Amino acid sequence: MKTDVLIIGAGGAGLTAALAAKEAGVNVRVLTKEYPTRSQTCMAQGGMNAALGNVSDDSIEAHIQNTLKSAHGEANEEAVRYMCSEAPNAVKWLDSIGVCFSRTQDGKIAQRTLGGASAPRACYAQDYTGLKILHTLYDKCLSKEVEILSDRYLVDLLKKEDGSICGALILNIRTGELEHHFAKSVILASGGYSRIYDKQSTNSTASTGDGIAVALRAGAKLLGMEFVQFHPTGLKNSSILVSESARGEGGYLVNSKGERFTNELAPRDEVSRAINEQMLKGEEIFLDIRHLGETFIDENLPQERKLAKLYENVDPAFDLIPIKAVAHYTMGGIEVDNKSQTSVSGLFACGECANHKVHGANRLGGNSLLEIIVFGREAGKAAANFTFCDDKSKSEFDCRKEDNFLDMLKECKNEIDFYSKRSEVGELFYKNVGIIRTPSQMKEAKDVISKLKEELPLMGVRDTSKVYNTNLVEFLEFRNMLDICEVVVDSALERKESCGAHYVQAE
Numbered sequence: 001m002k003t004d005v006l007i008i009g010a011g012g013a014g015l016t017a018a019l020a021a022k023e024a025g026v027n028v029r030v031l032t033k034e035y036p037t038r039s040q041t042c043m044a045q046g047g048m049n050a051a052l053g054n055v056s057d058d059s060i061e062a063h064i065q066n067t068l069k070s071a072h073g074e075a076n077e078e079a080v081r082y083m084c085s086e087a088p089n090a091v092k093w094l095d096s097i098g099v100c101f102s103r104t105q106d107g108k109i110a111q112r113t114l115g116g117a118s119a120p121r122a123c124y125a126q127d128y129t130g131l132k133i134l135h136t137l138y139d140k141c142l143s144k145e146v147e148i149l150s151d152r153y154l155v156d157l158l159k160k161e162d163g164s165i166c167g168a169l170i171l172n173i174r175t176g177e178l179e180h181h182f183a184k185s186v187i188l189a190s191g192g193y194s195r196i197y198d199k200q201s202t203n204s205t206a207s208t209g210d211g212i213a214v215a216l217r218a219g220a221k222l223l224g225m226e227f228v229q230f231h232p233t234g235l236k237n238s239s240i241l242v243s244e245s246a247r248g249e250g251g252y253l254v255n256s257k258g259e260r261f262t263n264e265l266a267p268r269d270e271v272s273r274a275i276n277e278q279m280l281k282g283e284e285i286f287l288d289i290r291h292l293g294e295t296f297i298d299e300n301l302p303q304e305r306k307l308a309k310l311y312e313n314v315d316p317a318f319d320l321i322p323i324k325a326v327a328h329y330t331m332g333g334i335e336v337d338n339k340s341q342t343s344v345s346g347l348f349a350c351g352e353c354a355n356h357k358v359h360g361a362n363r364l365g366g367n368s369l370l371e372i373i374v375f376g377r378e379a380g381k382a383a384a385n386f387t388f389c390d391d392k393s394k395s396e397f398d399c400r401k402e403d404n405f406l407d408m409l410k411e412c413k414n415e416i417d418f419y420s421k422r423s424e425v426g427e428l429f430y431k432n433v434g435i436i437r438t439p440s441q442m443k444e445a446k447d448v449i450s451k452l453k454e455e456l457p458l459m460g461v462r463d464t465s466k467v468y469n470t471n472l473v474e475f476l477e478f479r480n481m482l483d484i485c486e487v488v489v490d491s492a493l494e495r496k497e498s499c500g501a502h503y504v505q506a507e
């Protein structure tokens, strides 16, 4: 069957787009490098914003104003208004397809307060919100017979002579073969790029910015790449997230002296800087939720307790949790219009890889799950509509020039181990292009990236086998990460003034 809409990524954004495109009556194929239910969306804990006013007064206008304030003038008000107004419908839709949101005593969807929100607005399923959403979307896709193929890695986009997109070049990880997937329109829903910070990130290892790097190579415009959000509460040793819901439910941040030093529910950029400042003074920082009580913690924050026990060897019901601020969310991405259309014809984007101009310089907790549903649906509809007025044909594309790509890669010399370079880049970016940045630190990071790009032909893969060659996939990811790092540091150097998550300190 011929594919009309090809979607790269099976996280919340990709699966939502797939359902919307299918509903519009076109043939949809979803490709993903990992198994769909492992996509990072399943890690989202705290909740999804919608001004339902179920537990106290709230309004869509308050949601809009909170979002705009946190965005520091970098969001598009019309897009924010649209997203916040659609939020109640988005939650209603998820509820209708079976997402098991936590409930109040009187059966309404429960809501909690996350940072920067003027009311309890985040709808949640304990602290497994993303997992419940993703698994329900996946079930729905299966029941609607959406074609989903995993272990397929997007290498590049296929372009016609006129510059429009007509499909994707894919590495089939199972066989090691390159495949050409043709379609009338392509949606990138491939997630963010926080993994450029390597282990100093809460993100899944898949968040390597592949789709953004590929879009850049295809000529698409990127926007706001300097805006990387650092989350205040990553576990100190593993960077695994302790959700903002822990502070939303009443948790405190304290230093080694047991003193509180910030408003725990201020926007994330402010809280992360406050933590950073304390650490520079030699303080250790802890999250304290002991006063919430064991029963409350087990009912509302079961995952947080489990993760802290497993990865930090502390029990939050009785112990302080050691934390640090780590890279968590990337506001920057592929620039799209209000129909999720990129600057390249036939190419759409949604989810964390896209910049819909709703988060600006600092995303509010709970607004990402919202964005992937609201704009995922828009992207699916728009990409489906695009196919109705399209007359592209496969014959216009010349496949031959792509065929020796993998052989070329395998000829790289492998004199430099790219895994150690990946870790070094992560540490360097955390220090130099992190919570606080000085011009000379950023310049140093830029020089390192330029040198590494020159050295790429000396890296390459050690394993030249075909089947499940993870060494090859990780090298392709690293190549993309270097492209992303370059854009991040260039955009950061270009923006001289501090703005939200981009905080520049004079030398």
Ligand SMILES: Cc1cc2nc3c(=O)[nH]c(=O)nc-3n(C[C@H](O)[C@H](O)[C@H](O)COP(=O)(O)OP(=O)(O)OC[C@H]3O[C@@H](n4cnc5c(N)ncnc54)[C@H](O)[C@@H]3O)c2cc1C
Pocket: 008, 009, 010, 011, 012, 013, 014, 031, 032, 033, 034, 035, 036, 039, 040, 041, 042, 043, 044, 045, 046, 047, 048, 049, 129, 130, 152, 153, 154, 155, 189, 190, 191, 192, 202, 203, 204, 206, 207, 210, 211, 241, 328, 329, 350, 351, 352, 353, 365, 366, 367, 368, 369, 370, 372
């Ligand atoms: C620990 C954690 C907690 C969070 N909690 C919240 C929260 O409570 N509320 C909230 O609003 N937000 C939260 N977020 C943010 C939110 O979860 C993400 O921004 C959102 O889920 C991103 O969805 P997505 O569909 O765009 O991308 P993802 O879910 O990351 O999916 C990306 C998909 O693209 C695929 N892919 C990537 N590269 C390729 C390639 N080269 N080839 C083929 N496929 C590829 C992946 O396999 C995956 O299927 C949290 C994030 C983290 C890390």
